[in-house]
Amino acid sequence: MSRFVVVGIGADGWAGLSGAAQRELGSAVRVFGSARQLDLLGSVLDAELTAWRSPMSEHLRAVLTATGGGPTHLLASGDPMFHGLGTTVAAAVGAQNVRILPHPSSVSLAAAHLGWDLSTVGVVSLVTGEIGDVLGEAGDRRRLFVLSRDASSPHTVAEMLRDNGFGDSTMTVLEQLGGPDERVFAGVAGAWGVAPGDALNVIALECAGPSRVLTPGLPxxxxxxxxxxxxxxxxxxxxxxxxxxxxxxxxxxxxxxxxxxxxxxxxxxxxxxxxxxxxxxxxxxxxxxxxxxxxxxxxxxxxxxxxxxxxxxxxxxxxxxxxxxxxxxxxxxxxxxxxxxxxxxxxxxxxxxxxxxxxxxxxxxxxxxxxxxxxxxxxxxxxxxxxxxxxxxxxxxxx
Structure with missing residues (x-):
């Protein structure tokens, strides 16, 4: 039996979980997750529900090093193995001690919404990376998905694109994908004026600007x-x-x-x-x-x-x-x-x-x-x- 079970969950909550994920959580004794994720489960579970304390990294470390008891269940946004909690847990305790139940990732949902071939799209995470990482991937006619850190990320990305020759790029912001509060809006980076919305969002970029040269020997x-x-x-x-x-x-x-x-x-x-x-x-x-x-x-x-x-x-x-x-x-x-x-x-x-x-x-x-x-x-x-x-x-x- 695995010591930890990581269950991916989307904005559609309990209804969007697979039968296997619902059965797994239905048998759980202790479930850890963000307050938003736990709220999605409502009163469905009889388990002890605990929201992550800040800083989450310290709380997670304490949970992973605790001993005794049955398996501990951890909630993760979307696919736990895609820039997610599952990779952190597996690295800390060993893959043999973790069971992962994935959910479609935010970029999978975004690609499906836009009709983009996900295998051809670059992905940048602002959750684990820096805003400048977007410039490292940007290039004329290139498509990118940017995993936002918070509600202000779209504005920050638009500003950076505008200041570095990519102001004509098209930006599409997709919030709460798959959930009842899903919202999608688009514009041009150089004239971006949409007020910050939901913190749970993905930015889709169709870059227009300097070409991305891959070989060494820049001017x-x-x-x-x-x-x-x-x-x-x-x-x-x-x-x-x-x-x-x-x-x-x-x-x-x-x-x-x-x-x-x-x-x-x-x-x-x-x-x-x-x-x-x-x-x-x-x-x-x-x-x-x-x-x-x-x-x-x-x-x-x-x-x-x-x-x-x-x-x-x-x-x-x-x-x-x-x-x-x-x-x-x-x-x-x-x-x-x-x-x-x-x-x-x-x-x-x-x-x-x-x-x-x-x-x-x-x-x-x-x-x-x-x-x-x-x-x-x-x-x-x-x-x-x-x-x-x-x-x-x-x-x-x-x-």
Missing amino acids: DDEFAHDGQLTKQAMRALTVAALAPTGGTVLWDVGAGSGSVGIEWLRVNPTGSVVAFERNSDRIARIRSNAIRHGVAARLTVVAGDAAQTVPVFDGPAPDAVFAGGGLTAEVFSSLWSALGAGGTFVANAVSIPTQQLLVDLAARHGGALRRISIEEVAPLGTVTAWRPALPIVEWVATA
Whole structure:
């Protein structure tokens, strides 16, 4: 017998539950849920009903660690395994100790209402994520579902879209889907003026604005910077060398504008970045660039000189490391020690002393060493000519 049973419930309450879910709750002794969810059940159950206290995370932790008694029943909105309570419970107590009874998710109900193919629609959660995450998924002619945090979310999303070139996007807000108080209204993001309504809502977006480029190598002017920037072509080569894979962690050391880490996150939607940077103005730019590109929730900035901050950093260990400038033997030693077996180390160097350091490191640790020269057309008096950038030595190694 499972210690916990998570039952998905919609805005239609008891009437919308499957026969199996009704029988399960009918046999329950203790049921936990939000006040709204418990109200949906009315007086149907004989069980002890308990509303979550705030903060819910602490109350849930206490319930999950309690011992004794029969199974405990937990209510979840919609599909418990889609950005829901079921995933949290299964991770905490083990899937073998949980039974899940799903209900159609809010996005399934929204897709059915709009006639959208759910397999082609992106989903962003403001419940667990940040408003900037919407920008990370937005792109011309792209459809998105946004899971709102509260009644103010539609206005916040509309404002963000308007301020970032997506003001012509169509927004449809669907409240209390499937329930007797269901309400649907639509408008254009740039002229959104609908007053906040129900907190239980989903936003459907048909984006109109800049195209969403997936490959690394965005134009340099896509990043605020003071010149401390890995340039477009070199950035594309660097991100490719870092080989981003799902769920991995990148340390970006001497992050500058944060462009390499940000592009790494754009092609790795489940990854995270720790950016080490000592300059306060650059730290501010890293954060604003991350917000602009919709990856701020997955990028952490560590302020301070790398020689002092890297050795004592107690956050997630890296699967990949990028050192973009100013690498020293001391800093390399700390980074190499932190990098797990099979991890990727990439370093770029412009100055001769740092280039020589990379040559020496390659002799000791192997890997690929290459010298990259890039030329671009630029004015030369009244004509144009090829202007060479400073050559860059790049070292790529596996720990």
